[in-house]
Amino acid sequence: MTGTESAGRRIDTTKPHPARVYDWFLGGKDNYPVDEQLGHRIMAIDGGAPRAARSNRWFMQRATRLLVRESGIRQFLDIGSGIPTEPNLHQIAQATVPDARVVYVDHDPIVLAHAAALLRGTPEGATDYVQADAREPHAILEQAGRVLDFDRPVALSLIALLHFIADEDGAHDLVATLVDALAPGSCLVLSAMTADFEPENVRRGIAAYAEGGVTLVARSHAEMGRFFEGLELVDPGIVSVADWRPELAEGESDIGPGPVSLYGGVGRKRAS
Numbered sequence: 001m002t003g004t005e006s007a008g009r010r011i012d013t014t015k016p017h018p019a020r021v022y023d024w025f026l027g028g029k030d031n032y033p034v035d036e037q038l039g040h041r042i043m044a045i046d047g048g049a050p051r052a053a054r055s056n057r058w059f060m061q062r063a064t065r066l067l068v069r070e071s072g073i074r075q076f077l078d079i080g081s082g083i084p085t086e087p088n089l090h091q092i093a094q095a096t097v098p099d100a101r102v103v104y105v106d107h108d109p110i111v112l113a114h115a116a117a118l119l120r121g122t123p124e125g126a127t128d129y130v131q132a133d134a135r136e137p138h139a140i141l142e143q144a145g146r147v148l149d150f151d152r153p154v155a156l157s158l159i160a161l162l163h164f165i166a167d168e169d170g171a172h173d174l175v176a177t178l179v180d181a182l183a184p185g186s187c188l189v190l191s192a193m194t195a196d197f198e199p200e201n202v203r204r205g206i207a208a209y210a211e212g213g214v215t216l217v218a219r220s221h222a223e224m225g226r227f228f229e230g231l232e233l234v235d236p237g238i239v240s241v242a243d244w245r246p247e248l249a250e251g252e253s254d255i256g257p258g259p260v261s262l263y264g265g266v267g268r269k270r271a272s
């Protein structure tokens with residue numbers, strides 16, 4: 001694990017942080033009053049926010065199951081991993097493939113403070129945590145290379161991350177740099193916010209986050225598609241996370257009808 005400076009000393013409880021607000025939506029306890037206040041503001045705009053967070057989490061689980069069961073993937077690089085929430089990605093992967101290797105990356109010190117839970121994997125497998133910013137993909141690749149073999153397929157998971165990174169802040173470049181480093185047969189698993197389904201709620205939600213000092217971007221279906229350029233989209237393509245491969249669901253509760261404002265998709269890198 002890298003990032004040895006005491007995380008506790010660096011946790012800023014004066015303004016909301018995305019990882020902690022998301023934890024609050026998921027019913028977690030690793031958040032502070034500022035995060036809860038923003039959570040309540042978002043709930044007043046869109047009471048479905050916790051449902052969207054759960055649905056996104058389940059998308060991660062279904063996509064991970066697909067990759068270990070059908071694509072033969074044994075290695076995962078999960079950037080923007082968030083505060084541990086069981087089951088975590090390595091638990092899903094190692095349930096099928098005990099020797100799966102997983103590297104988690106996040107830039108928020110609260111994730112570092114709780115990273116021990118991300119490191120408790122099977123004895124046959126390996127998990128590691130890297131404290132880094134997604135906008136520094138070369139540094140991430142270098143550190144992840146201690147655990148992952150980039151000559152073999154890797155699943156790159158960018159789940160509910162890219163709506164915190166604008167195009168002008170390098171979102172497309174960082175995805176291209178990371179995907180370039182992956183071997184053929186590797187996959188990109190991506191989910192991010194969209195305003196395509198509930199434009200007014202999402203617009204107001206973005207404004208509430210902005211008042212809390214957090215920049216969010218919503219992307220259209222076509223804009224999401226750009227992240228997958230050069231990759232082969234796995235069925236059913238880019239859809240609301242709630243609608244992605246429901247047959248892979250395990251232990252999900254019924255979230256009821258209605259849209260979830262996050263698109264999700266999986267793309268595979270072909271042999272060149």
Ligand SMILES: C[S@@+](CC[C@H](N)C(=O)[O-])C[C@H]1O[C@@H](n2cnc3c(N)ncnc32)[C@H](O)[C@@H]1O
Binds near residue numbers: 022057060079133164
């Ligand atoms: C909404 S949470 C998603 C957590 C998890 N991937 C999931 O989908 O359940 C977004 C995470 O991305 C992290 N994040 C946001 N911007 C980041 C950046 N530039 N570099 C690294 N992590 C970032 C946040 O700290 C947070 O933990």
